[in-house]
Amino acid sequence: MSKEQVRHRVFKGRKRLETELRQLNQYINGQEKHYHLWGNRSGDKPSFNKWSKFDKSWDDWSNTFQKVR
Amino acid sequence: MVKPVFFFETIIWQPTTLCNMNCRYCYLPGKENPHTVSDNTVRNLAKSIDEVVARHTFVKDSSVTLVWHGGEPLTLGKSRFAEILEILSPLYEKGVLRHSIVTNGTLIDDEWVALFKKYQFEVGVSLDGPEWANINRVDKDLRPAFRRIMKGIDCLRKHNYPFYILAVVTPDNLNKGKEIYNFLASTGAHLIGFNFVEQEGAHQQRVHWDREKVVRFWQDLYLAWKSNPETQVREFDSFYKWVSIVLSRGTDEEMPVYMDLVPTVSWTGKVTILSPELATTFGESDEFVVGDINRESLGTILQRAIRENRFVKEYLEGVNLCQSVCPYFDYCLGGTPANKYFENGSLRTTETQYCRVKKQWFLDALFETLSI
Numbered sequence: 280m281s282k283e284q285v286r287h288r289v290f291k292g293r294k295r296l297e298t299e300l301r302q303l304n305q306y307i308n309g310q311e312k313h314y315h316l317w318g319n320r321s322g323d324k325p326s327f328n329k330w331s332k333f334d335k336s337w338d339d340w341s342n343t344f345q346k347v348r
Numbered sequence: 349m350v351k352p353v354f355f356f357e358t359i360i361w362q363p364t365t366l367c368n369m370n371c372r373y374c375y376l377p378g379k380e381n382p383h384t385v386s387d388n389t390v391r392n393l394a395k396s397i398d399e400v401v402a403r404h405t406f407v408k409d410s411s412v413t414l415v416w417h418g419g420e421p422l423t424l425g426k427s428r429f430a431e432i433l434e435i436l437s438p439l440y441e442k443g444v445l446r447h448s449i450v451t452n453g454t455l456i457d458d459e460w461v462a463l464f465k466k467y468q469f470e471v472g473v474s475l476d477g478p479e480w481a482n483i484n485r486v487d488k489d490l491r492p493a494f495r496r497i498m499k500g501i502d503c504l505r506k507h508n509y510p511f512y513i514l515a516v517v518t519p520d521n522l523n524k525g526k527e528i529y530n531f532l533a534s535t536g537a538h539l540i541g542f543n544f545v546e547q548e549g550a551h552q553q554r555v556h557w558d559r560e561k562v563v564r565f566w567q568d569l570y571l572a573w574k575s576n577p578e579t580q581v582r583e584f585d586s587f588y589k590w591v592s593i594v595l596s597r598g599t600d601e602e603m604p605v606y607m608d609l610v611p612t613v614s615w616t617g618k619v620t621i622l623s624p625e626l627a628t629t630f631g632e633s634d635e636f637v638v639g640d641i642n643r644e645s646l647g648t649i650l651q652r653a654i655r656e657n658r659f660v661k662e663y664l665e666g667v668n669l670c671q672s673v674c675p676y677f678d679y680c681l682g683g684t685p686a687n688k689y690f691e692n693g694s695l696r697t698t699e700t701q702y703c704r705v706k707k708q709w710f711l712d713a714l715f716e717t718l719s720i
Binding site for chain 2: 280281282284285286288289290291292293295296299300302303
């Protein structure tokens with residue numbers, strides 16, 4: 280598997296991932312906004328920020344980083 | 349060529365080296381030594397935090413979180429712990445500093461919870477699952493700690509105090525993903541994070557991981573979580589966060605590499621970055637020390653380190669190698685320096701056990717489970 284293939288699998292599986300998240304959301308007391316994919320809802324922030332400090336991983340901080348020097 | 353954007357939002361803080369436990373897989377050396385931070389070092393830390401937040405030196409928000417780590421931070425005792433908090437309280441009161449603690453839970457009682465409550469600590473307890481999963485969590489007399497940990501958790505629950513759990517996975521427990529998740533979720537923790545036992549620091553034993561078993565573990569864990577997802581799992585949250593960012597960009601667009609500096613400050617004021625586990629070399633060698641907050645500010649130390657420090661340069665060369673050879677780079681961002689150092693003997697290297705169990709096989713497991 281190449282780097283491009285890893286990314287393409289996510290794109291290819293978009294519908295499947297959205298279905299999965301919908302099912303998860305239905306379980307969590309109908310809290311539709313608990314888990315969601317970015318890009319689907321403008322202006323929404325994911326609820327995943329809590330753990331980012333423990334796991335060097337992706338985050339989209341492009342706006343807030345403008346003040347960092 | 350990777351052009352990382354450096355940042356940090358937490359400072360790992362080791363106010364003491366002492367621990368009341370002697371867990372078999374612990375990577376921290378010197379746990380029997382009651383070294384404790386001085387008031388002067390705490391004051392210098394406070395001054396540094398105030399400065400980096402005010403000047404936004406690698407800090408994006410208006411506050412940073414101080415993660416009390418160790419050793420076991422509660423071995424400081426309530427009185428000393430409160431004294432340190434008092435020195436830091438001006439920063440806390442003006443909202444510049446937030447507190448977090450990682451504890452083995454065995455010393456938690458009503459008074460500790462009151463202290464956590466007063467300063468709004470985020471509390472993390474180390475627990476690996478049901479009693480049988482905690483055979484490595486023992487004290488210095490090799491007595492199991494499980495019941496003492498659960499007593500601490502019961503105390504947090506009695507006060508309705510929120511907590512998260514950090515669990516260590518060992519090769520022996522890989523076939524018990526479902527049981528481990530179900531138990532940890534039943535404790536009332538609102539978040540769970542899974543670490544795999546690693547060869548680093550004081551724990552030099554090489555660990556063998558079987559790919560098939562690790563993939564099965566992640567799959568079992570995912571399915572258990574999916575059937576009861578009220579408790580967040582750090583790894584699945586990170587996965588969906590990554591998925592969302594991949595989808596919000598184009599298939600060919602290069603991802604920015606955000607690199608968490610994770611400054612770690614020892615009881616003496618020495619600072620290391622990029623992997624708190626590199627602090628395990630403190631006292632033996634200063635190979636990974638990038639400065640001392642008793643001599644200069646944290647901001648100055650960090651700026652110099654990323655500009656000219658030898659080990660930071662070597663690590664970035666390693667990340668570049670990862671980017672050029674590893675299909676999982678987008679998800680992993682180049683591994684962790686501590687694992688590269690302790691497993692491969694050099695930061696200028698690529699794959700480690702950590703990469704395999706936490707990134708590569710994890711992603712394989714989820715792709716397979718989700719049929720994507």
